Amino acid sequence: MTDEERLAKNIRIREKSKETKQKRKSQVCRVYRVKIDISHLNTEQRIRLKMLFVEAKRLYNDILTFMNDHDINDYDSKTSTVQGLDKDHQPVTHVLQYISSQMKQSVIQGLKDSMKAIAALREHNHKTGNLRYKSDYVSINLKQHRITYRFYDEYHIGIQGFKERIRIKGANQFWNIPGIELANAKLLNLPDGYYLSVTTYCNKGGEKRKYKPEIGIDMGIKTTITTSEGKKYKVLIEESERIKKCQRLIARRKKGSSNAQARPFRGRYKARKLLQRAYQKLTSRKKDTANKIVHELLEHEHVYMQDENLRGWHKGLFGRTVQHSVLGQVKAKLKHNERVTVLSSREPTTKYCPECGKLKKDITLADRIYECECGYREDRDIHAARNMILLSKRNTCGTQEINAFGENVRLWQNTAEQSRRIRKPPNPQGEVVHAKIFPVQS
Numbered sequence: 001m002t003d004e005e006r007l008a009k010n011i012r013i014r015e016k017s018k019e020t021k022q023k024r025k026s027q028v029c030r031v032y033r034v035k036i037d038i039s040h041l042n043t044e045q046r047i048r049l050k051m052l053f054v055e056a057k058r059l060y061n062d063i064l065t066f067m068n069d070h071d072i073n074d075y076d077s078k079t080s081t082v083q084g085l086d087k088d089h090q091p092v093t094h095v096l097q098y099i100s101s102q103m104k105q106s107v108i109q110g111l112k113d114s115m116k117a118i119a120a121l122r123e124h125n126h127k128t129g130n131l132r133y134k135s136d137y138v139s140i141n142l143k144q145h146r147i148t149y150r151f152y153d154e155y156h157i158g159i160q161g162f163k164e165r166i167r168i169k170g171a172n173q174f175w176n177i178p179g180i181e182l183a184n185a186k187l188l189n190l191p192d193g194y195y196l197s198v199t200t201y202c203n204k205g206g207e208k209r210k211y212k213p214e215i216g217i218d219m220g221i222k223t224t225i226t227t228s229e230g231k232k233y234k235v236l237i238e239e240s241e242r243i244k245k246c247q248r249l250i251a252r253r254k255k256g257s258s259n260a261q262a263r264p265f266r267g268r269y270k271a272r273k274l275l276q277r278a279y280q281k282l283t284s285r286k287k288d289t290a291n292k293i294v295h296e297l298l299e300h301e302h303v304y305m306q307d308e309n310l311r312g313w314h315k316g317l318f319g320r321t322v323q324h325s326v327l328g329q330v331k332a333k334l335k336h337n338e339r340v341t342v343l344s345s346r347e348p349t350t351k352y353c354p355e356c357g358k359l360k361k362d363i364t365l366a367d368r369i370y371e372c373e374c375g376y377r378e379d380r381d382i383h384a385a386r387n388m389i390l391l392s393k394r395n396t397c398g399t400q401e402i403n404a405f406g407e408n409v410r411l412w413q414n415t416a417e418q419s420r421r422i423r424k425p426p427n428p429q430g431e432v433v434h435a436k437i438f439p440v441q442s
């Protein structure tokens with residue numbers, strides 16, 4: 001290729017990426033994960049798949065060594081041999097024979113990206129560690145559809161370097177969406193198998209959906225999310241017995257023990273793999289539960305929730321319970337939706353009486369029923385959830401402030417966008433704006 005041709009090609013690539021960027025603005029990005037069916041792979045393919053990750057790891061570690069006294073940009077990305085250590089810590093030379101050049105580049109790019117991220121953190125005075133050698137490489141970026149990977153049909157994909165098709169499961173998640181475009185994909189080596197995580201783009205849907213009426217939700221410390229309609233979701237997912245069993249087994253195995261000993265869990269390495277798999281199962285179950293709850297809640301036209309301090313709970317009394325619950329995930333997913341209003345955690349959603357407007361100050365965590373002097377009586381959680389709608393309504397009208405007697409009430413945080421903005425440190429002039437506070441009429 002002459003210089004002129006090369007320049008012309010660069011310009012073409014730049015134009016094309018500009019065009020794509022423009023197009024993406026009107027599209028929705030979604031990531032789907034499909035599983036590689038290893039029962040349909042032949043021996044050669046299995047070895048190849050395994051070795052892709054081994055070679056990526058070797059390459060990564062080699063670059064790290066190189067970076068001790070060189071710049072990463074000087075690393076020869078076309079190299080076919082890397083230096084490493086064998087199990088007795090003697091230097092060896094490995095030949096790279098499975099990994100393709102685009103994959104090599106993506107390993108290098110990934111390293112550069114992490115260095116950038118670390119540099120950015122340091123600039124903002126965060127404590128950072130250094131990049132470390134990896135014992136497992138778990139994610140290889142396949143940059144281009146139809147080049148590094150391709151979908152032949154709903155059940156078969158090809159990956160660069162593989163002569164035959166690979167059978168997959170789960171493409172039905174996106175296969176029939178009209179006008180869908182596939183962008184990059186990631187080949188994942190997770191404890192319970194190999195996956196392909198595909199980034200897709202499709203046009204934003206124009207038609208209006210029919211929503212259920214708006215809803216308030218109260219997040220309970222212990223186990224539940226309660227809606228203003230009285231529905232309760234269980235959000236606690238217990239650690240499985242298997243995890244505990246695996247942990248005990250690892251503790252008993254000696255370091256570096258081989259597979260020959262003590263079936264069925266065999267050596268420590270194998271036992272650790274089994275534990276990883278058990279944990280991944282737990283993570284998947286949590287994710288699934290969170291997705292289902294969020295989906296159901298967002299069938300409502302608008303969701304009102306409070307910005308509860310989950311991290312505070314985690315540190316405090318309820319640590320273990322919060323750790324096993326999906327409350328945090330649900331909250332994080334909802335927060336970024338435009339149909340969700342987040343109230344400040346200072347709002348007296350539990351104390352406020354919707355009938356007479358009084359604040360009941362002496363309510364404790366043990367009181368499961370809210371009772372007011374005026375005769376109003378309701379389940380504590382449902383009561384709080386209903387108040388979320390009520391209190392945010394009063395504010396958005398802008399005419400009436402609530403009777404927050406003696407409380408330090410902040411201004412409302414109406415949308416997720418605002419709640420992010422408010423969390424920034426106060427302005428240097430030190431002017432903090434408070435809502436107007438009226439005394440209670442009695």
Ligand SMILES: [Zn+2]
Nearest residue numbers: 353356372374
């Ligand atoms: Zn009352």
